Amino acid sequence: MITELISVGTEILLGNIVNTNSAYLSEMCARLGMDLYYQTVVGDNEERMKHTVKMALERSDTIILTGGLGPTQDDLTKEVVAQVLGMELVEDAHTHRRIEEYMENYAKNNPNRKITDNNWKQAMVPKGAIVLDNANGTAPGLILEKNGKTAILLPGPPNELKPMFEEQVYPYLRKKQPDIFYSQLVKICNIGESQIAAEIQDLIENQTNPTIAPYAKTGEVHLRITARAKDEKEGKKLVKPLVRELKIRFGKNIYATDERKTLEEAVVDLLKDQKLKLSLVESCTGGALAARIVNVPGASEVFGTGFVTYSNKAKRKLVMVKKMTLKTVGAVSEKCAREMAKGGCAASGADVCLSVTGIAGPDGGTKEKPVGTVFMGCCYQGRVRVREFHFSGNRAKIREQSVVYALAFLRDCITGNDEES
Known part of the structure; x- marks a missing residue:
């Protein structure tokens, strides 16, 4: 089945919003075994939309359109597709009632909100269409079938589109796709x-x-x-x-091997399996590593303490980095990373502590220690391992790489993979 995606909205063309819907729908179509050859973005212009829809229907069996189903004058998707397919618009009583109930519930939280006449525009549907209820908004989705072609219209907001696709569109398409x-x-x-x-x-x-x-x-x-x-x-x-x-x-x-599992989730699961408590000591990452860990539900079972020791004073006071270390070899050094990790374990009572210290730039680099130099220490089972990294890119990219490699390093220390390396 040849399929095509059409994203409707001038705001996408202007770059005001990121078009995440196309990436999501592409993946879902791939899972269904559908042949996806074209993706198009078109603004809220009636003539250009007509041209885009006609061209898509000529070369594809199924077209999926997102956006343009709202109550305002520039929401034209339904009207344009109905016109191209020669289908008249009629009011759907079921959708009318759903919109009314939705707006009444919304008004309970916002007394100033009133149902305006343009909301009923969303209750008008092409005659003979399959109407897809929207549990998270007022615009229903639509499936239009005519002359061997199928047009699927979905609301633009991802929190409306995704559940509607997974619960109603995916089963519909699955029946039509043999493989x-x-x-x-x-x-x-x-x-x-x-x-x-x-x-x-x-x-x-x-x-x-x-x-x-x-x-x-x-x-x-x-x-x-x-x-x-x-x-x-x-x-x-x-x-x-x-x-x-x-x-x-x-x-x-x-x-x-689970598509949904992130690196931080894998690390947290490993800590849980080993019944280990984790602490972190961060300098150049400024808490970004801890943020990745606490993104994981249930991280509190294994992560209790994080230190952001951005200054030398904080390194000395909070995790007992030696003054002589900072004076002789500096904060960005193998020795400092080692003392940060060891001190973090001692200060927190954790079983394992990971430290990160480096130069994220754009300033602060030297010939001996250029921007992107990062040292990481891991204290586990009484032993401290240290790795030296040299990242490239701007400040944000260096910090991002530091966090990812720190998670991988922590995982290696616990599994013993660093020793094999």
């Missing part, structure tokens, strides 16, 4: 994209079904294994041998 794409993600840290590409070159050259594709992220590489199958059970069976082979090749550097 699906089943995919699994293998997430790897501590190995660069070029090295991974070299180590899986033979798999890529000989692939048929399933296929493997690498995606580089900051400090990580994700390998997506995708199989075309008649159902999920067959897809899992096809993917399983390739996942097993990747585990043999990359071992403990694989931190997850």
Whole structure:
């Protein structure tokens, strides 16, 4: 089934909002085994929208439009698609009642909010359309079928679009699609994209079904294994041998095979499994590492104390870095990172402590220690390990890399992977 995405909204063209809907819908279409060849963004202009919809219907079996279903005059998606397909608009009594109930409930929290006449515009639907209830807003979604073509209209706000697609559109499309794409993600840290590409070159050259594709992220590489199958059970069976082979090749550097699991979640799960308490001592990352950890639900079971020791005084006072260390080798040094980690364990009573100290720039670098120099220390089971890193990029990029590599380093220290390296 050839599918096309059309995102409606001048605000997208102007860059006022990021078009996350297309990325989401592309992924969902891929899971359904749909052939997605085109994506278009069109502004709130009636003639240009007509042209875009007509062209899409000529070359695709199904078009999915997002946005432009609201109550204002520039919300034209429904009207334009109905006109192109030759379908008249009629009021849907069910949608009218839902809008009325939604607005009445909203008014309870905001007495100044009134139902204006333009809201009823959203209750007008093309005759014969499948109406998709919107549990999170007033604009219903629509499925229009005519002359062997299908147009699916979805509201623009992601918190309305995603549940509507997953609960109502996905089952509808699944029935129309004989095959699906089943995919699994293998997430790897501590190995660069070029090295991974070299180590899986033979798999890529000989692939048929399933296929493997690498995606580089900051400090990580994700390998997506995708199989075309008649159902999920067959897809899992096809993917399983390739996942097993990747585990043999990359071992403990694989931190997850669950697409939803992040690196910080993998670290928190590891700490829980080992029944370990974590503390952090941060300098150049300024609490960003702790923020990643506490993003994980249940992190309080393993993380109790974090120190942001941005100044030398804070390093000395809070985690007992020696004055002589700061005077002789400085805060950005192997010795300081070691003392920060050891002092963090002592000050917090944690089982493991990770420290980060470095030069994020743009100033502060020297010939011996250029911008991007970062030292990390990990104190675990009475032993302190230290790694030296040299990152590139601007201040934000260096800090981002520091956080990701720190999470990977912490994981390695607990699993013993650093010793194997």
